[in-house]
Amino acid sequence: MRRIISISSGKGGVGKTTFAINFALSLSRVAPTILIDLDTGTSSVRNTIDTPVAKDLYHFFRKGARLDECLTTLDTSLDPSGAFSNFAFVAGPRHVIDEITNMREEARWRLMQAINDLDARYIVLDLKAGLDANVIDYLPLSNSGVLVFTPHHPAATLAAGDIVKSLLFRKLRFIFAEGSPFFGPGGDRQHQAMINALLNQVEDVYDERLKNLDEFMSDLYGALGDNPYLRAISDVLNSFGVYFVLNMFDGIEESYQTTIRPFVEYLRTYVSSKLHLTNLGWVVHDQQIHEANCQRHPILLQSPSRKEQSIDAIRREIASLESAILGLEDPRLADSAPPADLRDELTRIDPSCTVERQLEILQHMYHSHGQQRVRENFAYITHRALHVMQHLPPDSFGHPRLFSPLEIFDQLMPERAVEEDMEEEAGQEAGLL
Numbered sequence: 001m002r003r004i005i006s007i008s009s010g011k012g013g014v015g016k017t018t019f020a021i022n023f024a025l026s027l028s029r030v031a032p033t034i035l036i037d038l039d040t041g042t043s044s045v046r047n048t049i050d051t052p053v054a055k056d057l058y059h060f061f062r063k064g065a066r067l068d069e070c071l072t073t074l075d076t077s078l079d080p081s082g083a084f085s086n087f088a089f090v091a092g093p094r095h096v097i098d099e100i101t102n103m104r105e106e107a108r109w110r111l112m113q114a115i116n117d118l119d120a121r122y123i124v125l126d127l128k129a130g131l132d133a134n135v136i137d138y139l140p141l142s143n144s145g146v147l148v149f150t151p152h153h154p155a156a157t158l159a160a161g162d163i164v165k166s167l168l169f170r171k172l173r174f175i176f177a178e179g180s181p182f183f184g185p186g187g188d189r190q191h192q193a194m195i196n197a198l199l200n201q202v203e204d205v206y207d208e209r210l211k212n213l214d215e216f217m218s219d220l221y222g223a224l225g226d227n228p229y230l231r232a233i234s235d236v237l238n239s240f241g242v243y244f245v246l247n248m249f250d251g252i253e254e255s256y257q258t259t260i261r262p263f264v265e266y267l268r269t270y271v272s273s274k275l276h277l278t279n280l281g282w283v284v285h286d287q288q289i290h291e292a293n294c295q296r297h298p299i300l301l302q303s304p305s306r307k308e309q310s311i312d313a314i315r316r317e318i319a320s321l322e323s324a325i326l327g328l329e330d331p332r333l334a335d336s337a338p339p340a341d342l343r344d345e346l347t348r349i350d351p352s353c354t355v356e357r358q359l360e361i362l363q364h365m366y367h368s369h370g371q372q373r374v375r376e377n378f379a380y381i382t383h384r385a386l387h388v389m390q391h392l393p394p395d396s397f398g399h400p401r402l403f404s405p406l407e408i409f410d411q412l413m414p415e416r417a418v419e420e421d422m423e424e425e426a427g428q429e430a431g432l433l
């Protein structure tokens with residue numbers, strides 16, 4: 001099954017593009033992989049890969065080229081042995097083109113459909129920093145995609161918390177929107193108004209009446225007892241996965257204090273303590289990575305030094321043994337059935353959403369993988385990502401396809417889709433009569 005993996009960060013300069021390129025290169029060793037530069041204002045992917053680009057997103061938008069005609073494969077000078085022949089990328093335009101940089105909904109949707117039609121197992125999206133529709137619409141519905149943090153840019157970590165919050169609220173807004181089955185024809189308008197007003201209070205950090213979704217759910221339970229709205233919110237939270245990678249990793253203490261701790265605290269304070277967090281690993285801070293980018297010859301395309309090669313051989317063996325353990329719980333454990341009693345459910349905290357647990361995981365990972373170098377960092381992260389994709393349902397990590405807002409609505413509202421089909425059929429029958 002195809003997987004689209006979006007790479008984002010709250011703010012710029014944390015290493016999204018560096019991560020996206022090398023992660024996509026790693027994935028391409030497993031199956032055909034396409035990297036798409038959606039940070040269309042900076043065209044940074046093409047500036048980091050020294051390969052001639054015949055067609056890019058400019059040709060897709062302005063010249064009517066199909067997206068699969070805009071794929072660029074690596075020049076033989078970068079990949080002489082063909083080890084990365086399964087890798088291709090779609091470059092952003094060479095210069096800023098307003099309609100592409102500030103993509104309108106229709107153009108965005110055309111691109112999304114073309115991405116859905118690409119023939120590859122893995123599609124990696126390098127998104128721009130920040131939080132507008134050009135980012136949100138490319139992010140999955142039920143998980144965060146990969147959020148990249150770095151201890152060197154703490155503000156970006158909190159902004160990544162905002163991404164998680166926006167994604168959750170986007171989904172909840174769809175569920176409780178006008179016309180949803182919760183408030184269908186016979187539905188309760190008063191409840192609809194109340195739920196949306198309460199969601200506004202939670203979303204607004206300046207409004208201190210309701211701080212987060214956990215408080216909201218407790219209040220809703222107090223007001224209405226067990227009810228379908230509450231179950232819907234609870235399902236959204238329980239099934240939402242947050243995945244992150246630490247870039248420019250400089251040791252446990254710094255990473256923990258400057259990224260993980262504030263991130264977990266932000267989520268618990270402003271979103272919910274029921275979210276399941278997964279640390280996919282880290283990439284060390286290494287001048288070689290930066291130099292490789294500057295030379296437009298990504299680090300994973302460069303041959304390892306002799307010293308690295310000998311380490312590589314031994315580590316590969318260890319890694320294959322450790323991969324069974326991975327310093328990880330089986331991802332399915334996190335997905336255990338929710339408690340039957342809603343009251344229990346409301347007070348339940350996902351252990352992975354506690355700072356202590358995240359520190360423990362970080363320490364465990366460091367203990368078994370702390371001496372790894374850049375190449376192994378990417379191998380490890382890729383391995384973990386594949387592990388998650390293999391063991392959890394498709395929507396748990398990445399997404400099988402991108403949806404337009406209307407499709408999201410239909411997808412979340414199967415009853416609405418059925419109703420519409422019935423109306424359409426009835427209309428057709430009426431027409432026939």
Ligand SMILES: Nc1ncnc2c1ncn2[C@@H]1O[C@H](COP(=O)(O)OP(=O)(O)OP(=O)(O)O)[C@@H](O)[C@H]1O
Nearest residue numbers: 012013014015016017018248284285286289290293
């Ligand atoms: N692990 C690392 N070690 C050393 N330097 C790094 C590392 N990761 C990224 N860099 C450097 O940090 C800078 C920012 O990286 P990059 O362009 O990948 O970030 P970005 O998040 O994509 O930025 P933007 O938001 O501008 O697109 C670059 O100069 C890159 O070479």
Ligand SMILES: [Mg+2]
Nearest residue numbers: 016017039044
């Ligand atoms: Mg970038």
